[in-house]
Amino acid sequence: MPRTRVAAVADVPPGHMRLVVIGQQKIVIYNCSGTLYASENTCPHLGAALSEGVLIGTEVTCPWHHWSFDVTTGACTSNPLAPKPLTVFPTTVEGGEVWVDLP
Numbered sequence: 001m002p003r004t005r006v007a008a009v010a011d012v013p014p015g016h017m018r019l020v021v022i023g024q025q026k027i028v029i030y031n032c033s034g035t036l037y038a039s040e041n042t043c044p045h046l047g048a049a050l051s052e053g054v055l056i057g058t059e060v061t062c063p064w065h066h067w068s069f070d071v072t073t074g075a076c077t078s079n080p081l082a083p084k085p086l087t088v089f090p091t092t093v094e095g096g097e098v099w100v101d102l103p
Contacts, residue, residue: 007098012036017060019051022102026051027089029098030071032058037071038091038100044069044076044084060086 004022012018012031019041020027026041028051037058041051048064055061059077061068068078069086076082090101 003092003099003101005097006038006100009036009093009096009098012098015055017051017055019049022100025102027100027102028060029091029100030055030058030060032071036091036093036098038089038098039069039071039074040087040089043067044086045082050086 006020007018007029012029014031014034017028017030027038028041030037041049043050043062045065045067048062050060053061053063058070058072059068060071067076070077074085074088092099
């Protein structure tokens with residue numbers, strides 16, 4: 001899937017996240033102090049919806065088992081033995097719109 005408009009910047013205030021659905025893919029948009037990032041919605045640990053978790057700074061914490069992930073890189077910040085990082089997507093802002101490069 002090519003570069004896709006997923007939201008208006010105004011739809012995701014600083015410190016918040018927003019779930020968007022593109023086709024059958026669920027994406028979370030994070031606004032970290034004015035910089036926007038995007039990731040898959042599914043926690044790589046056991047599949048919880050990260051959009052139901054907590055965003056602090058650039059770290060999202062899963063609501064089920066409290067694994068945390070850096071939304072800028074996908075790295076698991078709470079478990080150095082995590083078998084898989086969070087899938088993150090390149091994100092840009094143009095003209096007040098949020099665009100994500102999806103696979």
